[in-house]
Amino acid sequence: xxxxxxxxxxxxxxxxxxxxxxxxxxxxxxxxxxxxxxxxxxxxxxxxxxxxxxxxxxxxxxxxxxxxxxxxxxxxxxxxxxxxxxxxxxxxxxxxxxxxxxxxxxxxxxxxxxxxxxxxxxxxxxxxxxxxxxxxxxxxxxxxxxxxxxxxxxxxxxxxxxxxxxxxxxxxxxxxxxxxxxxxxxxxxxxxxxxxxxxxxxxxxxxxxxxxxxxxxxxxxxxxxxxxxxxxxxxxxxxxxxxxxxxxxxxxxxxx
Amino acid sequence: xxxxxxxxxxxxxxxxxxxxxxxxxxxxxxxxxxxxxxxxxxxxxxxxxxxxxxxxxxxxxxxxxxxxxxxxxxxxxxxxxxxxxxxxxxxxxxxxxxxxxxxxxxxxxxxxxxxxxxxxxxxxxxxxxxxxxxxxxxxxxxxxxxxxxxxxxxxxxxxxxxxxxxxxxxxxxxxxxxxxxxxxxxxxxxxxxxxxxxxxxxxxxxxxxxxxxxxxxxxxxxxxxxxxxxxxxxxxxxxxxxxxxxxxxxxxxxxxxxxxxxxxxxxxxxxxxxxxx
Numbered sequence: 001x002x003x004x005x006x007x008x009x010x011x012x013x014x015x016x017x018x019x020x021x022x023x024x025x026x027x028x029x030x031x032x033x034x035x036x037x038x039x040x041x042x043x044x045x046x047x048x049x050x051x052x053x054x055x056x057x058x059x060x061x062x063x064x065x066x067x068x069x070x071x072x073x074x075x076x077x078x079x080x081x082x083x084x085x086x087x088x089x090x091x092x093x094x095x096x097x098x099x100x101x102x103x104x105x106x107x108x109x110x111x112x113x114x115x116x117x118x119x120x121x122x123x124x125x126x127x128x129x130x131x132x133x134x135x136x137x138x139x140x141x142x143x144x145x146x147x148x149x150x151x152x153x154x155x156x157x158x159x160x161x162x163x164x165x166x167x168x169x170x171x172x173x174x175x176x177x178x179x180x181x182x183x184x185x186x187x188x189x190x191x192x193x194x195x196x197x198x199x200x201x202x203x204x205x206x207x208x209x210x211x212x213x214x215x216x217x218x219x220x221x222x223x224x225x226x227x228x229x230x231x232x233x234x235x236x237x238x239x240x241x242x243x244x245x246x247x248x249x250x251x252x253x254x255x256x
Numbered sequence: 257x258x259x260x261x262x263x264x265x266x267x268x269x270x271x272x273x274x275x276x277x278x279x280x281x282x283x284x285x286x287x288x289x290x291x292x293x294x295x296x297x298x299x300x301x302x303x304x305x306x307x308x309x310x311x312x313x314x315x316x317x318x319x320x321x322x323x324x325x326x327x328x329x330x331x332x333x334x335x336x337x338x339x340x341x342x343x344x345x346x347x348x349x350x351x352x353x354x355x356x357x358x359x360x361x362x363x364x365x366x367x368x369x370x371x372x373x374x375x376x377x378x379x380x381x382x383x384x385x386x387x388x389x390x391x392x393x394x395x396x397x398x399x400x401x402x403x404x405x406x407x408x409x410x411x412x413x414x415x416x417x418x419x420x421x422x423x424x425x426x427x428x429x430x431x432x433x434x435x436x437x438x439x440x441x442x443x444x445x446x447x448x449x450x451x452x453x454x455x456x457x458x459x460x461x462x463x464x465x466x467x468x469x470x471x472x473x474x475x476x477x478x479x480x481x482x483x484x485x486x487x488x489x490x491x492x493x494x495x496x497x498x499x500x501x502x503x504x505x506x507x508x509x510x511x512x513x514x515x516x517x518x519x520x521x522x523x524x525x526x527x528x529x530x531x532x533x
Binding site: 010017087097255 | 321352354356361368
């Protein structure tokens with residue numbers, strides 16, 4: 001077991017070291033969610049009654065934008081897997097004795113680490129904009145866990161897509177196609193109550209919905225979860241486990 | 257003539273660390289590796305030589321467990337590649353055809369990643385990494401990002417990575433491809449040195465005849481997925497006559513020159529392989 005953890009950590013640590021060598025990537029990736037909060041958030045805040053219970057729209061929006069930015073970064077993670085395959089880096093991973101699940105989990109963990117930088121930027125931006133954030137240690141810890149699970153889940157989903165489409169060109173096309181439905185069929189920027197019945201049904205199978213729901217409960221002072229925080233965590237953990245299981249089977253085939 | 261496989265690894269002669277029996281890989285109706293039977297002995301440098309597209313890399317991918325075989329079987333370092341792939345991986349090193357060290361990490365970090373993936377004891381990691389860097393002449397570049405290394409330096413780093421866990425067999429797929437003559441000779445010298453230090457069998461694929469002649473104890477000539485001949489470079493050349501080269505041997509066996517190859521054939525076989533995966 002210790003060996004397994006060492007191997008997961010080895011993969012994640014290598015990715016973290018790359019970020020330390022070139023932190024600009026984190027800076028550029030933080031721009032988009034800030035723009036969403038500042039431009040989209042400020043404009044939509046003028047629409048009365050959009051957020052349920054009369055809470056300020058920016059408070060409602062901030063957890064949604066955090067989940068969205070995690071999704072947007074993680075969903076293109078598969079590109080780097082294809083790139084690693086093309087460069088031969090993947091071959092080196094796969095001839096090592098590390099179990100395939102350890103390699104996939106290490107990649108997922110590295111995506112979680114990257115997502116933390118997004119979270120810090122969005123927390124700072126939201127605080128500056130007057131969002132009523134909760135900084136209780138328990139809430140921060142829960143937010144970190146939700147963000148980590150969301151990033152791991154969507155990056156592993158992306159890895160599966162990469163295993164299927166196999167080329168960067170095809171991946172770019174499909175990545176765009178996948179991101180929009182996951183984002184809009186969720187409660188990220190509007191409440192589920194506003195959705196038509198069929199879309200409500202779709203959103204209840206969308207892991208992003210549970211991530212946003214959980215983040216609303218832990219990011220905001222007095223935040224509430226619609227499904228219950230335990231359900232949010234369970235839904236995300238189950239989806240993540242499913243993705244890692246599928247990816248573990250598919251990942252080795254990338255070199256074939 | 258292909259070398260006859262021994263019925264088992266305990267047969268007479270030097271111990272075999274790699275033994276394949278009728279190993280075959282098909283991609284749809286294209287056969288990339290066709291019933292290959294080989295024995296590679298401990299501590300020998302064994303060359304798989306043939307033109308691009310002959311099936312060398314596909315064979316190496318099967319032996320390193322990256323690609324399942326279609327039929328036949330192989331035992332590597334005492335373990336069947338299909339039934340015990342994880343055991344095989346623990347005992348082999350692999351230098352892929354592409355320059356695969358991670359350019360966004362330093363030389364040291366690349367080695368640290370390998371040391372952890374191979375679960376080297378924490379107390380030994382630093383010593384082994386330092387030794388490996390020194391052995392490959394890279395000590396002073398350990399903190400430099402690999403994207404700033406030359407091609408030859410990257411190759412040496414990859415060889416260091418592949419040997420960190422002291423494998424019984426090291427597979428090197430076209431290790432000098434794309435290197436200048438000085439870089440190639442440096443890599444040859446390191447390969448010989450490795451065999452001396454580790455006592456490992458080293459299996460090298462190449463389409464450079466001078467490399468096979470200079471470096472290998474024995475070679476297998478591969479053409480269109482089949483082994484045409486196995487032997488020492490000297491013995492194979494002697495069969496042709498005085499002044500013969502390995503290229504002459506290959507030409508006599510297959511009716512085609514090895515160097516350069518037939519580009520259309522290569523393209524065709526690679527396309528077929530891609531379409532069926």
